[in-house]
Amino acid sequence: MRHGIVEREDLAYAGYYLYQLWEVDDYGQRVTRRCMMPVLMVKGQPDPGALDQAQRAIQTMARELGIEITSTPW
Numbered sequence: 001m002r003h004g005i006v007e008r009e010d011l012a013y014a015g016y017y018l019y020q021l022w023e024v025d026d027y028g029q030r031v032t033r034r035c036m037m038p039v040l041m042v043k044g045q046p047d048p049g050a051l052d053q054a055q056r057a058i059q060t061m062a063r064e065l066g067i068e069i070t071s072t073p074w
Helices: 048-065
Strands: 002-011 016-024 030-042 067-071
Touching: 002 048, 016 048, 016 067, 030 048, 048 067
Parallel strands: 002 067
Antiparallel strands: 002 016, 016 030
């Protein structure tokens, strides 16, 4: 099984976070970005409903691609 990580990029200037699923190699280095999900910021925190939706979408994508997620910023 391939491995992946989810990273969160803070785009406060635009009012949202960007969650990205990356496939990583055996050394933990990012190889290929597999998906991105924007999540709206509410008072400096991820919107709970949008975050839940992003989590499910990313997990579904990882499962379909056969990627085991080893690190997440939820």
